[in-house]
Amino acid sequence: MTKTILITGASRGIGAATARLAGTRGWSVGVNFAGNAAKAAEVVAAVEAAGGRAIAIRGDVSREADVTAMFDATERAFGGIDGVFSNAGVLHVAGRIADTDPGLARRVFEVNVFGAWLVARESARRLSTRRGGRGGSLVNMSSAAARLGSPNEFIDYAGSKGAVDSMTLGLARELGPDGIRVNAIRPGLIDTDIHADTGKTDRLGELVGGVPLGRPGLADEVAEAVVWLLSDAASYVSGALIDVSGGR
Template sequence: MRDVVLVTGGGRGIGAAIAKGAAARFDGVAITYASNGEAAEATRKAVEAAGAACCAISNLAREPGEVEALFDEVEARLGPVTALVNNAGITGRIGAFTDVAFETMRDVVAVNLISPMLLSQAAIRRWQKSGIKGRIVNVSSVAAKLGAPGEYIPYAAAKAGIETLTHGLAKEVAGQGIRVNAVAPGTTMTDIHAAAGEPGRPARVAQKIPMGRVAEPGEIANAVLWLLSEEASFVTGETIAVTGGL
């Protein structure tokens, strides 16, 4: 059977770095994107140039029907998904918790927690039916530990939920040979900061990081790819912090 990884939010930033790195390890790489089809297409081309088949699919994966359609499309184009990276995420605008609108809370939880739960549920159901010993890596955040006061508390809360999901789900499916882990990045040089309203945030927070700098997307991708590999065959239920010492 071909080894096929699905990376949500794979068009840019950490997701793109994961997808490009996966080209050397997987037969097929599927990425999803929300709106930036141009960036997703550039990532798709880079993955194929590196030697793996790749498809880029516009899918938010916020509803069960969307999720099932996504897995069906990936299977039709590349083969059954054997590994899943729940990477897509949004923070909402930087600001005080009391100023966060209900719609923002709803969207942040939908993208960062509900979607990974739906995707994981669908993947595991398929793996149980077909006997695939799949792997899931959830992308959390150092915000789950620090709480992100004055910045994006709903995001931090959703990421804390991701880590609990990882721990509990790993125990539930370990006996079936399915592994579930997470990576918690520290501040990373991506455009998520601009989307939150502060493009210069990495420079502002770098001085608080013991290593004195923020991460590059590839440094986060390396941890994700290790957890997906056979080198991590006896690792499950863990959250690996990649934070520069925080």
Template sequence: MSRPVTIVTGGSRGIGAATCVRLATDGHDLALGYVSNDAAAQEAAQAVRAAGARCVTVRADTSQEADVERLFDTVAAELGPVTGLVNNAGVTGPLGRLAETRTEDLRRVVDVNVLGYLLCCRRAARDMAANGGGAIVNISSAAATLGSPGDYVHYAASKAATDALTVGLSKELGPDRIRVNAVAPGIIDTDMHTTMGDPDRPARMASAIPLGRPGEASEIAAAVAWLLSPDASYTSGAILRVAGGR
């Protein structure tokens, strides 16, 4: 049997990089999409290849239609038909109240987290339907239901949109043998918090998590891997919360 070919957007670090390595271990060939950090992308790709998988890296801003099309075209040409998509590329903008958030930060969050997911899902739907099916996993967030007041209400809203996209698209694409699910992480110990301006946030928030600790990127990767696996063959439209009980 041929190996699955899976695109992971935002695959150069954090949850994306951990997902790439886990999927490589599970027998996938990978396309690693990233927006800017060439060194991190190559490091993640090296780990994927060390696990025995083929890997291509494609620099692409998923909020741009031309970049999304180039990403999928490159993967099809170099690895073969795409069977899986992990929509992981996302931004939060700086932490803070909505009243103080800049319009350019709001726009970037919506462009990447909502429009980017839509563009990637649209292309994946076209390709997978033409090739007999596939599976999509959208990375959502526990923020979609918690609302994240005082931190990033705009980000939470974008992730609520992800949940709606997942449920609706799963019903739309089921007849095409395309499964669509989401993973909703809680607070995960990655460098995203440093990017937001609060590197100590995971440790500080641990007391608010029923399990008493932030999650690890590998724990999210495991959930993604299950949703892409044959073991989840009857699972579609699910939003799998991996948030330590929050």
């Protein structure tokens, strides 16, 4: 079935991979990005080349007006929304909590928690069958860090993803009667360019020894799980926290 979905933070990494895979299904995709318009345009072109439709939408998920606008833009372009991948997230240079700048930590929570909350609220308003929507699926981006804790690196990031897990469980129970399924994806060590943001040039190499499958994952592998959750094939899956972590 053809669907219309919105993906936040879709100009790179897992968000971009999910958009491209959705394109192969013939889906229409709102490609949200915060700053890199050129990369977002590349994703739009890739979705269209794969057989879907797409538009790029600039916006910061931590700002209410931006979140409302990205939903509006997707609906104007393609009609009602069937699914949302709340993917946008940030981290910062790795370090112990005693040495972390509170401003950097605050930004992590603004985007990863409050941003996810704003996207969830707007998803509830647009998709709810009680409010005239047609139901659908919300997939939150969590992380294996939520259960591993990320000591000596990102205590704040891990805490933000723990909050996403809790919100996911509550949202699944609250929004199920409104026809909305809510789940979270918890990737582990995935080979994307977000690792460059940490300041560790070989972070993948340092941590891969702890992965039972013996390698980092690929963004495309995570995207497969996300698209499945957005699809009708996952019609009875809600309230799930799905690890895509190679056993880590």
